Amino acid sequence: MQKKLIKVHPNDNVAVALTNLQANEVIELEGTPYTVVSNTKAKHKIALVDFTKGKDIIMYGVLVGKASELIAKGDVLTTENVKHQSAKVTGKTDTFTWTPPYKEKWQDATFMGYHREDGQVGTANVWLFFPLVFCENRNIEVLKEIFEKELLHQDVNKHRRLLRSLINDSSTDTIEEEESTRVFENIDVKFITHQGGCGGIRQDSETLAKLLAGYVNNPNVAGATVLSLGCQNLQIQIFKDALTAINPNSTKQVLIYEQQQMGTVEEMLNVIIEDSFKAIKVANNIERKPTPISKLRIGLECGGSDGFSGISANPTLGHVSDIMASVKGTAILSEFPELCGVEQELVNRCVDTEKADKFLSLMKAFEASVVAAGSGFDMNPSPGNIKDGLITDAMKSAGAAKKGGTSPVQDVLDYGEYVTELGLNLLCTPGNDVESTTAMAGSGANIILFTTGLGTPTGNPITPVIKVSSNSEMAAKMPDIIDFDSGAVVRGEKSIEEMGDELMEFIIKVASGEVLTKASKLNQSDFIPWKRGVSL
Structure with a gap:
């Protein structure tokens, strides 16, 4: 017979319904019978004691709320009869010891990962494109369309094929699927856009620089192409400083382009595409090894x-x-x-x-x-x-x-x-x-x-x-x-x-x-x- 209630911690005064419970249903939990007061949906909590107004509600062994009104034993807890409450904490109150319980079982386990020169190991091999400021989002989107279509051959999915069939008043079966073979099998190309880098306080731009630097330093990333406008809060040097702060000896290739120093969009994109393709081709040579x-x-x-x-x-x-x-x-x-x-x-x-x-x-x-x-x-x-x-x-x-x-x-x-x-x-x-x-x-x-x-x-x-x-x-x-x-x-x-x-x-x-x-x-x-x- 399936259990209908579970008490998560020995000190809890509420239990979780594992199935839908009916009013007046009698359920036994740890040898004690409980009469369900109200219809209770699975996943909700019922009272294991009579709660007076203000009484602490304990679950997982900790304070999780207070009764805001009388709650009878066996009745369901709701937002109407319970209010949020948590314990006040000022600092350490106890020493903590822990014995690793699973070392022998897993200590020799390995996975096949991408080893980086700094000792980190990736579970993926990604070339990443991103802007330092939202003004460059459109150029990132243009690059995304170009590289996904020509490098990864991600073009027509089944939903676009459906729309194409509706436009042509034909069956999806008559629409030929396009080639899906990737040019490079050992690397992915990913693109990030965001709404930051300028227009806010300087601290937000500095924080964004740390975040983006963390993405470049992540072991799953082989290298990156970075677009800057030139006049934004998140200056190229701020990003470089953030990257150096995380990993001063990083050898990853990071290609950075500033639009206001490069002339037309077409000229800039031509350079970016050629440089990035060469770098991606090299990154594709990295292979998985045991670790x-x-x-x-x-x-x-x-x-x-x-x-x-x-x-x-x-x-x-x-x-x-x-x-x-x-x-x-x-x-x-x-x-x-x-x-x-x-x-x-x-x-x-x-x-x-x-x-x-x-x-x-x-x-x-x-x-x-x-x-x-x-x-x-x-x-x-x-x-x-x-x-x-x-x-x-x-x-x-x-x-x-x-x-x-x-x-x-x-x-x-x-x-x-x-x-x-x-x-x-x-x-x-x-x-x-x-x-x-x-x-x-x-x-x-x-x-x-x-x-x-x-x-x-x-x-x-x-x-x-x-x-x-x-x-x-x-x-x-x-x-x-x-x-x-x-x-x-x-x-x-x-x-x-x-x-x-x-x-x-x-x-x-x-x-x-x-x-x-x-x-x-x-x-x-x-x-x-x-x-x-x-x-x-």
Whole structure:
């Protein structure tokens, strides 16, 4: 018989409905019967005790809210009877010890990667085109059309063929498919556009320079073509300085062009095309070679979360994160608004007081800026989150933090800082899915794991994004975007450890180029920098 309720932590006073529950239905949990008060949808929470107004609500073993009115035992928690509440944190309260649990099983595992001269190893081989300022977006788009059509032969897809058939009043079967053979098999060409580089405060341009420099330094990137207008805030020298700050000994080829120094657009594009083609041809000679999985830097992301994300998909990523820590690899946990409520655990896991203080300082500054804008972290859950049972930010955060596993926090990074420490890193980013994945790639992630319970179609220009579903129903409904289904955990068919091991095997296949992610197949290359300042 399928379980109908699950209590995530022994100290919890609420439980998660694993199936739809009917009013007056009697359900037993850990030997205690509970009468369901109201019809309750799967993924939502029911009270395991009678809540008086103001009583703490505990889930995942932490404070996730307070009852705003009386809630009877067995009744469903809603946005009407629960308010966001999280514990106050001032610093370390406990020492932390951790014994790596998975080293022997994974210490000899390898993947086939692209070795760079600085010792980093890529899971992809990308030549990247991007502008320093939005004024060059059109030229990037022109180059994108030229290179994708002539170099990658990405031209007519089935949707364009459908439109062509409608225009010609004919069947799609009569439209000939164009040649799809790539000119170079060992390198991809990707393009970034953005709305920054000028018009805002100088700090925003400097931050964007750090982010773009991180993309160039990412081990998945073989080299880059960079377009500048000339008069913008993000000057070429600022970008070069940012690149030098990250990697002063970088030998990657970076081609930089300034339009205001080159004459006509046609003249400039002719030079760019010829130079870039020669560089891409050389980069195509780089081949995959075996390397330990310790060279993986895995970004941990969740988006379109549901009430099962913190039970299945996110803890599965947590197991992978602990594997990485065990073998002296790297994991990156971001989305600071979704760590609200679990700060104490993370602070105690920091390897020293300096890291703990930096984490709290970044969290407080971020939250203060949100409050100054007339909002708060309590506004983080989206309508989709709330509909599927994540009714407070702390409740969402407690489940989201499970992606970070149980290992020590080795370093805390502000937005735009590049990873230098092995093990678990915390990276300050917004909770916005694409802003967060954009930042993790800029900090060096060469694989990104992205959990979702509702279905989120997104990818990254340089880093493979593996989509992990929290439930099998969504995975079956949206198979074109989901790579890995963790729904067996919810059904009680597999443990977190078993599911995490399976995901680790899948990661190795993606990292080795044996499996192409769904996001890559759909050519999803989303890039949204975090704009912290204002426009001037």
